Amino acid sequence: MRKALALSLLAVFLGGCASDPADRDISGTWINQVAIDAAAQGGPLREALQAYGPNLEWDVNTKANQARYTNGFENVEGKLLADESGAWKVDFYGSSASELRRDGKQLSQVASDNEPAQVFDRAVIQVPDGAPIGASFERALYTAYMGGSWKVISGPGEGNTVQFQADGQVTGLTGADRYALCLAGDCASMSGGNDSMWLQLNGQGNTWVFARKGKELEIFQTVNASMADEMPSFTPGDRKWLLEKQ
Template identity: 85%
Template sequence: MRQALALSLVALLLGGCASDPADRDISGTWINQSAIDAASKGGPLREALQAYGPNLEWDVNTRAGQARYTNGFENVEGKLLGEESGAWKVDFYGSSASELKRDGKQLSQAANDNEPEQVFDRASVPVPEGAPIGASFERALYSAYMGGSWKILSGPGEGNTVQFQPDGQVAGLPGADRYALCLAGDCASMSGGNDNIWLQVNGQGNTWIFARKDKELEIFQTVNTALADEMPSFTPGDRKWLLEKQ
């Protein structure tokens, strides 16, 4: 009886030790789920990304000693240094290093002089093999923020049901078969704080400004107020569509 109990305790201890490395392993793709959750409440997209970002996705390979992240504009690669007390440092070749630490099912990025503390969750939405970094975040965001069925209340195709797919396809919106949300970078700078969306059909498209409030989505034509030799500066023009989430 005592021998069986002792063996059980040994097995339990060994099992716990064996699980520790897995609990600390930070390899894989991690996305900024907090930003997605904030956006999915139905408010402005840029506000959610700025509040919980700026980084959107980490891709870590501990075996190869590599770590990279994207903020929606830049893709940054670094060298993953050894683990110390559960924390991993990422060296970005001369710039300030980042520190990553796993806390259960989440990955935390410590605050530094340039960025606040940020939290990431393991990506669960599948992406095609070879997809660029950021694809996991993008698909999860598109599903949460644009997913479901929308009805056109006014504008071309009034009465149509519109569906925005996680892979960037859109059906039911006249004159568009693909879309892309602006996450950061030049497209954000050119829109003066407004959210914008790229709509295209047969490979040709344009930038539109949109406003999301709860279940309503307004899409406006863009008016470029910049001079010909300046970077475009878009402001909302006439409203083209008003959609309501069903």
Template identity: 85%
Template sequence: MRHALALSLLALLLGGCASNPADRDISGTWINQVAIDAASRGGPLREALQAYGPNLEWDVNTKAAQARYTNGFENVDGKLLGEKSGAWKVDFYGSAGSELKRDGKQLSQAASENEPEQVFDRAQVQVPDGAPLGASFERALYSSYLGGSWKVVNGPGEGNTVQFQADGQIAGLPGADRYALCLAGDCASMSGGNDNMWLQLNGQGNTWIFARKGKELEILQAVNTAQTDEMPQFTPGERKWLLEKQ
């Protein structure tokens, strides 16, 4: 009898834990860690973002009934309509809505007519107060995809150690003090399927095409083949640097 009572109490306790509201809470910042992990295996960034995108980051505030996301090109604000059986409906003011749900430690975005199912992980990186939507994904990507030390094998500054910082600063690459990777939008459509980045020094910079192959990173000049009155169209030009991950 005592054994049966103990089992009943244990089942009740476990049932209470399973229905803990905290386990269903979707508030906070969630990033597309799957896309970051895929890119960080050493392949093209664009391919990873297309395979596991399109959305890169969600920011959810259940108390304010607000949810917003970014795909790297546009930020979309929505309204949480409430929870039902652990799923939260998000309305986007005239466009197709989304459904969000906790799946263990991840946030699941249900498939819709326009987008595939996606999963997101809680952001672990720290961003400054007031940072724009997408900053958490960007910092996590920069740290994972280009983090660590790189050596200039060929090009200006040969032999230098180059470090790409998570906040967009760069050290050791002659002629550049900041960088930004193209994730989506106009910069992506202008490069013909090639990965590209922005390199600048003292606020002035240019677009460069890059190719990541394992531990090697090629940075090439971006040649604009468009007419002066057309949107720029960049193709790979002469290689400027060859970097090797240390």
């Protein structure tokens, strides 16, 4: 009987440890892996980001009572407060608030009047010290969405093998050594409903419209439909490249 009682008390003790505040700790970087996984299926990037966004990454420091997030356009910082219910409140200095909860290995952002419910996973890919918020999401997205080897089916450098690196470097694409995908903000507004990317060589570059369909990636020159004194409005022009993922 005493042995059974001791085992019972041990179980209670261990159960209490499982709900210890340490298990609630949400410090670190969390990325919107659901949006990345959706994009990695090979469809339009903006559709995936809009369906599972808007927030792309959270960076949380419970010791400093700080939390910040990015939606690819804005970087917003707030004060982190622990709640007796086990949740964490993020107060954005009177303008609004978000509620975060640790759910096992995931971080849940509770739905509010301003934003839908979202789920985030801990960032795995390492980024350089001092990298801006959003870098972890960006590198994970670039790996999943643009990673691997692509063959130039048509366009300059036909037959080349192209590789888009997680850090924004690109090799094998004639006339470009770096790229950046448009995630949100002005670049998205200027491209209407199209996906767009920035391609540059030796620091000089331009915006290009692209379309991803499974293993095919089409990259188009842009046509600006706006007047000179208006915000650019890019639409697809002539196709420059057709790439196929190997």
